[in-house]
Amino acid sequence: MKGRYADENIKWIPALIGLVILLPFMLKGITFSYKYYLYILNTIGIYLILTVGLDILSGYTGLISLGHAGFMAIGAYTSAILVDQVGLPFGFSLVLSPIIAGCFGFIIGFPALRVSGMYLGLTTMGFGFIIRRLIIALREWTQGSGGLAVSSPKLFGYTFNGDWANYFLVWTLAILSIVASRRMMKSKVGRAFMAIRDSEQAAEASGINLAQYKMMSFFISGVFAGLAGVLMAHTNHFISTDHFDNMLSIYFIIMVLVGGIGSIYGAVLGTIFIVLLENLIVPVIEEWLHVLFQIEAGDIESLIFGLIMFLFIIFQPTGLYGMWLKIRIYWKLFPFNPKQRFT
Amino acid sequence: MKKFISFNLTASIFFVLGCSGPSGSPGISDNEILIGNVQDLSGPMKELGKLLPSGSNLYLDYVNNNGGVHGRNVRMLVEDAQYNPQKTVAVVKKLIEKEQIFCLYNVIGTSPVEAIRPLLEESGVPLIAPATQSGTMSDMSRPAARYIFHTDTGYDIQAGILTEYVIKLDPNAVIGVIYQDDDYGDNVLKGIEAIEYELNISVQKEAFQRGATEFSGQVMNLMKGGCTHVIIAGIVKEPIIIMKTAEAMGFSPQFLGISPTMDHRVALAAGSAGEGFIAANFAYLWDSDNEIPNLYRELCEKANVPVAMRGMYHYYGFTTAIILVEGLNRAGKNPTRKKLIRGMETFNNWNMAGTQPITYSRNDHAGAESVILVQVKDGVQQTISTWLE
Numbered sequence: 001m002k003g004r005y006a007d008e009n010i011k012w013i014p015a016l017i018g019l020v021i022l023l024p025f026m027l028k029g030i031t032f033s034y035k036y037y038l039y040i041l042n043t044i045g046i047y048l049i050l051t052v053g054l055d056i057l058s059g060y061t062g063l064i065s066l067g068h069a070g071f072m073a074i075g076a077y078t079s080a081i082l083v084d085q086v087g088l089p090f091g092f093s094l095v096l097s098p099i100i101a102g103c104f105g106f107i108i109g110f111p112a113l114r115v116s117g118m119y120l121g122l123t124t125m126g127f128g129f130i131i132r133r134l135i136i137a138l139r140e141w142t143q144g145s146g147g148l149a150v151s152s153p154k155l156f157g158y159t160f161n162g163d164w165a166n167y168f169l170v171w172t173l174a175i176l177s178i179v180a181s182r183r184m185m186k187s188k189v190g191r192a193f194m195a196i197r198d199s200e201q202a203a204e205a206s207g208i209n210l211a212q213y214k215m216m217s218f219f220i221s222g223v224f225a226g227l228a229g230v231l232m233a234h235t236n237h238f239i240s241t242d243h244f245d246n247m248l249s250i251y252f253i254i255m256v257l258v259g260g261i262g263s264i265y266g267a268v269l270g271t272i273f274i275v276l277l278e279n280l281i282v283p284v285i286e287e288w289l290h291v292l293f294q295i296e297a298g299d300i301e302s303l304i305f306g307l308i309m310f311l312f313i314i315f316q317p318t319g320l321y322g323m324w325l326k327i328r329i330y331w332k333l334f335p336f337n338p339k340q341r342f343t
Numbered sequence: 344m345k346k347f348i349s350f351n352l353t354a355s356i357f358f359v360l361g362c363s364g365p366s367g368s369p370g371i372s373d374n375e376i377l378i379g380n381v382q383d384l385s386g387p388m389k390e391l392g393k394l395l396p397s398g399s400n401l402y403l404d405y406v407n408n409n410g411g412v413h414g415r416n417v418r419m420l421v422e423d424a425q426y427n428p429q430k431t432v433a434v435v436k437k438l439i440e441k442e443q444i445f446c447l448y449n450v451i452g453t454s455p456v457e458a459i460r461p462l463l464e465e466s467g468v469p470l471i472a473p474a475t476q477s478g479t480m481s482d483m484s485r486p487a488a489r490y491i492f493h494t495d496t497g498y499d500i501q502a503g504i505l506t507e508y509v510i511k512l513d514p515n516a517v518i519g520v521i522y523q524d525d526d527y528g529d530n531v532l533k534g535i536e537a538i539e540y541e542l543n544i545s546v547q548k549e550a551f552q553r554g555a556t557e558f559s560g561q562v563m564n565l566m567k568g569g570c571t572h573v574i575i576a577g578i579v580k581e582p583i584i585i586m587k588t589a590e591a592m593g594f595s596p597q598f599l600g601i602s603p604t605m606d607h608r609v610a611l612a613a614g615s616a617g618e619g620f621i622a623a624n625f626a627y628l629w630d631s632d633n634e635i636p637n638l639y640r641e642l643c644e645k646a647n648v649p650v651a652m653r654g655m656y657h658y659y660g661f662t663t664a665i666i667l668v669e670g671l672n673r674a675g676k677n678p679t680r681k682k683l684i685r686g687m688e689t690f691n692n693w694n695m696a697g698t699q700p701i702t703y704s705r706n707d708h709a710g711a712e713s714v715i716l717v718q719v720k721d722g723v724q725q726t727i728s729t730w731l732e
Binding site for chain 1: 385423426427428429432433436437439440441443453454455457458460461465479486524525526528529530
């Protein structure tokens with residue numbers, strides 16, 4: 001009998017795991033500044049856990065969120081408080097904090113039953129503002145806007161100190177998140193999410209409980225964002241309200257859009273692309289502009305992000321992943337590919 | 344599978360080739376000292392972010408043209424972190440690991456500096472003159488405190504000095520504070536709460552969000568509270584709008600400001616509403632007749648610095664660069680990061696930077712604990728006090 005996941009191409013998984021394990025060693029071999037690149041890779045890992053969750057909500061279920069930095073903040077602050085103030089082990093907090101963030105997602109799911117589109121976007125954005133104000137108000141635990149120092153992650157007696165150790169923790173959880181979300185989206189739950197996205201009326205007529213699945217989607221997305229927050233807090237050792245401003249939520253949306261909304265791999269590609277663009281490519285562009293035209297670095301980053309988003313929406317709405325699929329099919333059919341399919 | 348094995352073999356070769364770090368003190372070559380500066384060039388503080396490094400470079404160019412520090416030129420790399428702690432961590436990692444800087448200097452913002460404490464602790468890179476006046480910078484119980492050399496009087500101490508100054512002038516004064524609800528305001532509140540307890544007074548507190556442009560609610564509350572003196576903990580545009588709003592509402596208390604409000608543009612833009620405004624200041628006025636302000640103006644003329652750029656923020660970059668260069672000088676002919684720290688710790692009431700006298704020791708990196716007060720009279724800032732502690 002054919003298994004549920006028999007159709008899925010999983011050959012890449014061992015290669016990916018091999019690459020993830022060897023990448024830091026390769027970087028150490030190539031460059032003295034490998035710690036800087038490891039930090040960027042860790043940032044990619046943390047962000048992609050969140051964007052994968054955001055894609056489940058926005059790409060698969062069709063519910064927009066402009067407040068995911070808020071869920072991330074809940075995960076980060078909850079874990080910092082549970083571990084450093086309550087004294088719970090990190091392993092316990094790693095499970096509990098994302099669930100608490102997910103519960104907030106569940107609560108935010110209520111308005112999603114009544115509003116949609118731009119109005120839902122504004123509601124979730126408001127949620128982001130509320131969380132920031134809440135963090136400032138609860139200064140007894142959060143230290144207000146002064147920020148909170150956070151301890152290193154500790155699992156099974158091992159303390160993850162520095163970018164090298166953090167890398168393996170972050171990417172283990174990132175790969176697990178990718179695999180889990182892929183599996184989830186291929187299950188009954190994922191199909192229900194997609195049915196809701198395509199037509200709420202048709203989904204309801206097919207017996208899908210809209211309220212239940214919409215709130216479940218917010219919960220799952222909140223769990224992923226909360227997990228990203230936990231990792232961010234414990235690997236950076238410091239969090240403040242400035243870490244979670246609403247621009248970060250927009251930034252996550254850009255990652256998902258550029259990668260290809262409605263595809264887990266798209267969210268992964270988009271996150272890698274945007275973080276590398278911001279940290280490695282934009283500084284080079286700024287330097288060129290300075291050398292060639294004496295233009296000072298300034299808002300060039302926002303300009304580039306805005307331009308990229310604009311170009312992708314107009315010319316490549318399926319994102320990087322869609323582009324990759326087209327290229328793959330093109331070469332598969334070459335030289336018998338009908339021209340109009342790829343124009 | 345073959346491809347997979349060959350790929351992993353190649354990767355393993357890179358691993359075997361992995362080598363140790365570079366020898367010698369990072370950022371120091373025969374003819375250059377490389378330092379890293381993190382500013383906000385495109386975020387909420389960009390109006391300051393461009394002025395500070397420009398002022399610093401004015402002095403560093405002067406030093407380099409006069410033989411440098413022990414024969415080495417000082418070169419400053421400026422990175423933009425948009426006042427974002429997460430980005431600050433990324434660019435500081437880049438400066439330390441990739442650019443191999445000798446030390447950090449003038450990193451802007453309280454939460455960005457707090458965010459890089461673990462990095463300073465891990466790398467042992469000193470941070471000279473963080474561009475924030477938060478009292479937390481000189482709290483020696485915090486992580487990496489031994490690597491941070493604060494040059495300014497903390498916001499908490501300034502708030503205490505201003506409140507005490509008001510009470511001395513008028514024991515029956517009703518004081519209010521209007522503060523930015525972030526790490527800056529937090530530190531001001533800490534000072535206010537301490538002085539409330541010490542003097543047994545009560546101060547009315549009104550908050551606003553960073554970037555706010557509308558203050559009528561807060562001004563109305565201060566008016567209702569019968570405040571005779573209002574301390575503003577904002578930057579440049581906030582005191583202007585607050586004083587103009589108060590004037591429009593017919594409310595005319597004596598306004599005072601924490602040092603970020605001391606920029607001369609406040610007096611210029613606030614017009615009649617800003618007349619009489621008193622601000623705490625970390626240094627002698629840039630246009631006063633003192634040795635360092637005179638040198639500053641002379642170099643501004645020589646370098647054709649646009650008039651619009653000249654002022655206290657530009658001057659702040661200039662004076663903190665003087666402190667940095669003195670520290671580098673004291674680190675000796677063969678500087679290391681440890682020697683820089685030891686050199687900085689020999690500052691004892693040193694007042695050659697045109698600022699308040701600076702003192703450091705092994706257990707005290709606060710640098711300064713005093714301010715001078717300036718008041719707007721006929722649209723021009725004038726010094727009205729000596730150094731107050």
